[in-house]
Amino acid sequence: MSDTHTLDVLTVDNLLVYDKFSGDVVAALPQNDVDGARDALARAVAAAPAAAKTARHERAAVLERAARILDERSENVAHLIVTEAGKTIRQARKEVSRAINTLKLSAHEATANAGEVIPFESFPGGEGRRGWFSREPLGVIVAITPYNDALNLVAHKIGPAIAGGNTVVLKPSPHTPLTAQLMVDVLVEAGLPDDVITVVRGDRSVAQALVSAREVRLVSFTGGFATGRAIAAAAGIKRLAMELGGNAPVIVFADADLDSAVSACVSGAFWAAGQNCIGAQRLLVQREMYERFVAAFVEATGRLVHGDPREETTDIGPMISASAAHAARQTVLDAVAAGAHLRIGGTVEGSVMAPTVLTDVPRTCTVWTEEVFAPVVVIEPFDSEEAAIEAANDSEYALQAGVFTQNLSRALRVADAIEAGGVMVNDSSDYRLDAMPFGGAKYGSMGREGVRFAYEEMTQPKVISILT
Structure with missing residues (x-):
């Protein structure tokens, strides 16, 4: 996930929020300084004992009510996401529906994942003992969220945290603070005490003050590798849960259904203007199918409509900023200068980058x-299964991958060999169910998201043993 261009919306006094397509200022919000961040942290610390004692059914009820409120207001929320994050209206509606599901899943964890009975008598010496472990809250959690899923990734952090009985200091992306605040406001309206989640807005010094605080028990961060390294260096001895992006490969074998593979990969590459940590970035196609696949993929890409995200027919809206779009274009130009072939796209108008397809890309290129x-994809041929696996694994970053083949044995064999947190068979790399474990397999992999798994990261087992 990109680290770039995260501070260009901060002014001395206010955080300016822009319509990502028009560039118009839509809000000016006060920022917190370091002292304000420490005050927010103190509120979270003071509220933690009461949050921990809140009955599980009460936590679940708040989350369920919040899901209902979000559902009732889904169209308005989707339009806010379009304005603030730049997603197309159809993509924004899907994000809202996913966030509703994330809250419902969190409500389930609050009541269903309370602990387990321990079979002490399973080992000699344990006879006569009875007991269990419960899942207890950690305390104060700092959650730092990105712009690309401005609603659902907030839900993925604060939903499990509430379910576990924690308090949260939330620092949302400066690009999308309104959507994050909306989620918090909905939870408070649903009955959550307003000191359980405190929202902080500010620059890197504010983030550093939060993550380095001794009172914090876990930092949950989704974003870029450079920021992740800085957080790890500042955090000290505390739990870290980080999702730091990827460079997803998709392998397409010659026996795959061409139309299905092209359709899925076009969607996987260009969803949310390519600002998707599991988006298909490197398409590896068996040589027997390569030319047909490239031709079909380029043709399908050319049919995509890019522009105003409010239009129902738009497939690709703006990137998060014009500077991000121009930086992505420069990356493409650098690849072309190194010998890559630009098949389609590569142009930028304002903050909208046309969907871009490159072939013949040297592996030294960014x-x-x-x-x-960004909405940029590389297509490369391969000759053997071994070569495809080698190319797929040629990255330090490994969130998810995809494999297209009609041979089940090959699909399972290749899925086992790919180094990634998840492998989607006969689908693009970008499929995600909000209930499944989600995280990386290589550099930067720290913990798992997915509601149940995040809930378990945000709680700790406590053993009770009774000698009868």
């Missing part, structure tokens, strides 16, 4: 080695 986080 578009091969790093997450581009």
